[in-house]
Amino acid sequence: MGKNRKVTLRVSGLYLLPPSARRAGRIRSVCRRILHRGTGAAGEVNIVFLDRARMRTLNRRYLDRSHDTDVIAFAYTEDAGPRPGERPFGDIFISAYQARVQAAALGHDVLVEVLTLAAHGALHLLGYDDATPRGRDRMFRMQTAALRPLPRRRK
8 A cells, every 4th residue: 555545444332342352453453454455545444343232233234134243344335435535445343242252162362353353354345255165265364364463362
């Protein structure tokens, strides 16, 4: 990304996470790693943590699915930019409930799961899809690379 291009990343709903996972700077950093590789456009990304009920409502309303999900990303259209010459990327919605459940199941901190889900959502904003095994493997490799310096296990 050129030096004059900027991606604004806003994080909200952190209060739904345990205190150890409320690291807005780290969440923005992981998303920025993904987005800087994928596009040269300036824009905005909103990363929003939701409770279980609100996430299920989004999943039902926009994806016609009635189950829990961990992350949903909505890419903005090209003409929805906040200022002339800037194109927002979109919104990433993350279930705080699913982040906790998945972290426990995988044996790592909630923060690691939150960062993984944020990276996954950023990849979706760039057009990557995990609907096929090949697409899923590619996305998982990319999100793992973005998270590489992070500890993976509880201490």
